[in-house]
Amino acid sequence: MSATATTERPRRSRHPVDEVLPAPRLFVYGFQHVLAFYAGAVIVPILLASAIDLSTEELIHLINADLFTCGIASIIQSIGFWKVGVRLPLLQGVTFTAVSPMIAIGLAAGGGTDGLLVIYGAVIVAGLFTFFIAPYFSRLIRFFPPVVTGTVITIIGIALLPVAAADAVGGAGPTLDPPSGRNMAYALGTLALIVVIQRVFKGFMATVAVLVGLVAGTLVAWALGDAHFDSVSGSSWFGVTTPFYFGWPKFSVAAIVSMVVVMLITAVETTGDVFATGEIVEKRIERDDIARALRADGLATTIGGVLNSFPYTCFAENVGLVRLTRVKSRYVVAMAGAIMIVIGLIPKAGAIVAGIPHPVLGGAALAMFATVAVVGIQTLSRVDFHDHRNVVIVGTSVGLAMYVTAQPDVAKAVPEWAQIILGSGITLGSITAILLNLVFHHVGRRRGPAVAGTPGSLIRLSDINAMTREQFVDTFSGLFQGPTWVVERAFDQRPFRDTRDLRQAFQEALFSATTEEQLLLVNAYPDLGAEAVAGGDEGEGSLRDQASLGLTRLDERSHDELSELNHEYRDRFGFPLVTCVRDRDSYAQVLRHGWERLNNSPSQEHAAALVEISKIAAYRFDDLVADANPIHSARQRIVDVDQMA
Template sequence: MSATTENTAPSPSPKPASKRASKHPVDEVLPAPKLAIYGFQHVLAFYAGAVIVPILLASAIGLNTQQLIHLINADLFTCGIASIIQSVGFWKVGVRLPLLQGVTFTAVSPMIAIGLAAGGGTDGLLVIYGAVIVAGLFTFFIAPYFSKLIRFFPPVVTGSVISIIGLALLPVAAADAAGGAGPDLDPSSGKNLAYALGTLFLIVAIQRVFKGFMATVAVLVGLVVGTLVAWVLGDAHFDSVGDSSWLGVTTPFFFGWPKFSIAAIISMIVVMLITAVETTGDVFATGEIVEKRVGREDIARALRADGLATTIGGVLNSFPYTCFAENVGLVRLTRVKSRYVVAAAGAIMIVIGLIPKAGAIVAGIPHPVLGGAALAMFATVAVVGFQTLSRVDFHDHRNVVIVATSVGLAMYVTAQPDVAKAVPDWAQIILGSGITLGSITAIVLNFLFHHVGRSRGPAVAGAPGAGLVRLAEVNDMSREQFVETFGSLFQGSQWVVERAYDSRPFTDTIDLRRAFQEALFSATEEEQKQLIDTYPTLGADSVAQGEEGEDSLKDQSALGLTRLDNAQHDELAELTSQYRDRFGFPLVLCVRDRDSFDEMLRTGWDRLNNSPTQEHAAALVEIAKIAGYRFDDLVADANPILSARSRFLEGS
């Protein structure tokens, strides 16, 4: 296409272009009936885990039945508020992802210890609430500082933590499937096995046979059908519905004004710090599932929501809050990514918290039925962790050690929970939970292996364990060796890398990066256009099938362009087609530099309004960004996450 033709081609108006960009699935507001159904599915999956903490606490510190009922109502009511805060968000509070909030199990043992130390009963409860309020405020204000530690959470850590969360929860699901923890536990019961496996089989069958809406409510259908079958056979009982009142309102400080103990506060702050690690893992897991990049500010927003919800919990007679991994697994299983579904679940929980009869109906779901569904959901969380670990370089034996040790210790404590009794009381908060011990182990080992110590000089290319290339070696390379090492930074043509070679010697990796940029932008216009033409179409099948090379596959899979649904694929195809028709070369966008699919679309449609000269320059800038990310993949100290050792290496 000639320049004259390009300049006279009609430009689409900005207004229609902006309307074309679709919302990210996370921000999509579904029709009210779907919100209600999907939200109720989250509530059913969540309910048993939500009420177990007040039940355990009330039994341990000697509260009566009426006090327990009030705790359960208050817990559900506050869970609903916390979930809306986290999913909808306001100001800098709430991560705005489909994350449902619930009381953290990590707090159970410390709260029981605090309550008993204060004399048990309501006296102990008031000291617990004082500690919860202060710990919540501490978490809220420490959130932005904790989020700065995100560089200590590379995939080897987040993948380990997410996998541990899923694996450590499976015994809970197994206990439910066998009749429920406590006196009802009966692994030898054929009836329990039939209910659990029947529910699981029904969920799997629905997802295999059906598509669309029916597949997304598979868990809900499994729970409802399993409960109905159990009721018909006389194994599901709803007697407590008639005994429950219609209205039960929780009021602030129902049990009295909170009391504050320094020891209790310190203990609860430690709980919240550990919970922050779990929340970080859940946020990363959800980000992976919904294909939305998680950054430092996202972690800060999530932790602020945890802190605020925990403070509200202390006021409204509830407990510390965190993201519930159970529902992370449900998001992955159903593939319904809208955060407003979780907000709807929050609204339903508020209603249930105000209407004890509604809670009694939900509580009637038999444990084996709930366990069968939970087996699928918890295992799905572990699969998300496996997916994250697939990006880890296991040629580096250090990463093998980190994952193996953290998972091994987590499973040790999960399988043998009584090992916590072998350590002093203050250490039981760590050894009392496989999730806690495994997460801390992964973080500490990653710090020791990758952030501490000195090496033989800055590594600038290659994979650990497969042969690192040092800066001095780069300066000594022949042109052919240099091109072979760095040729993948640019698509197709290698003249950019060849010209960068002429800038040797390089003083550091920044100097090396600049050499590639200089070679790109100093080329002739014709050379630049030929380079632009080598980049594949966004969302092309050839990319997904690996025909355009591993680097293009990695670039475009960052926002899920290799696995788009039909609507997204058609919309992107229309954009790229119009762009090529207008400018005569493919739309080049650095996918890894975008936060969401809809943002990428908006950028593309907006660029249709530019002149050909401006688009030529914009394409080069995007190519430089793509090369920058590929450079980060290769170069050890190109960014602080890929090589936290950079501060030490340069001085070697």
């Protein structure tokens, strides 16, 4: 063996998140993020300045300071250092949750710059608070299973759609033109162009579809006289924000408490955004990731208070852009941060970006925000909705979120401190999902884990260990099709120390049986897509298994395809094709997997059938369990996190 061969080591593949793209592509992708982000970035200082009566010059400084600090915060979050920054393609922006509380704080302090100084004092303290509680908050990750994170992500996407719709019709506000057919044409034209580019082109063009849509829409609007860049000539070439530009901050206990509550709520939203981005870039999110993200939020918020800006959080708007473009590199967001720093230093550049018409921005935002909701729906697809408690959690949370989103004035019916919660559909929906998950899945755990039954009649591990053989078989016979010898032999392994011990007892009984017994069990399972399954003749377990991918309601062509596969498989091996349908993503994957298994040897297929039966039993066991039951992948993640705690 040569010296070269002994010293060479295989290179570890780099995750797409850590890929450093060529500089030109980095700039283009980063600029696309800035364009998609800009309107949302400047809306908070605009709303605040109007509410607390700041001058135009003060507003311009707030916008420049906001963009400058957004850039710094985004670099911190995406690049990271020490234990700060999640190192994902997450852009940082001022949280909308803070708007109402900041206005209330500013007005209570007399408005103007006096109110602004009290706001900054509260922002600085709340940022430090968030930074230091980050590792403790991250330990709550086990309370964020897919039923919670999926709900929160879906709500974020849906609740932001009215913002996009308001831009699409020309913007929200009394000074803007009323809705018109021309505005609709700009919005729908921009959206249509993005869709066409995504459909027709591949590679680079597909990834910059949003950028092309924004530029093309703006050029058309400018040619027709609806995009104006008059403010560019009146803006200076250079302007920098200095620390404490408006004066030294003032500290009010009431203001600080309000802002701390805002940051706690924002931490929930950040957690949802991190999980959403993790889903998109296919990177596992762990407890330390949440802690790093929240530390970055806290540090950015503190910097914001010093540099005349506001509380920061991961910006959900750009989560949708990552999903839409499929560009996963975090260095793209770092480039966007650098561009925003430059824009924050050059008011003329900011004025050019500000010239993009609202309807054009709205058309692009409709695609991006809806894509965030799609990510949430993908996460919810991993939730067991046969468990009615999960239906209640999702339904109630989404319903309340839409209640205050569609009717924002309802917040005026409660005291000002409660408006922090009722003033935002994202906030109310997120808190509702978390609380309902606690109530349905965690309250009462000290009595021992529930392993079967219904919420009204739970069967706990102590009850299992006290059962007779007949009671045990009656409770768990549905885990397996046909003969009950697997369950009977599992009973002989009592007492069970925990739920995992009980699961392993079934597996041990299954795989230690004789070949003849195993073949009898395999032959008890019905064909995929069989009419007997759809009619319920093969039991509730088989019906639920196959209905998960619609095998009980196939069209005639698909039914014939599956029947042919079943026939070929039986002829080849002498027993039915057994596959864990719930482990597959689609009917097509079930079909492809079945045909591939025809190439195996009889001995290999015998073993494969037993493995599939074990998986089916695991899912059916989950259906019995009355405690929290995310699907296997999510459950494993929570187990790993608990073990780290």
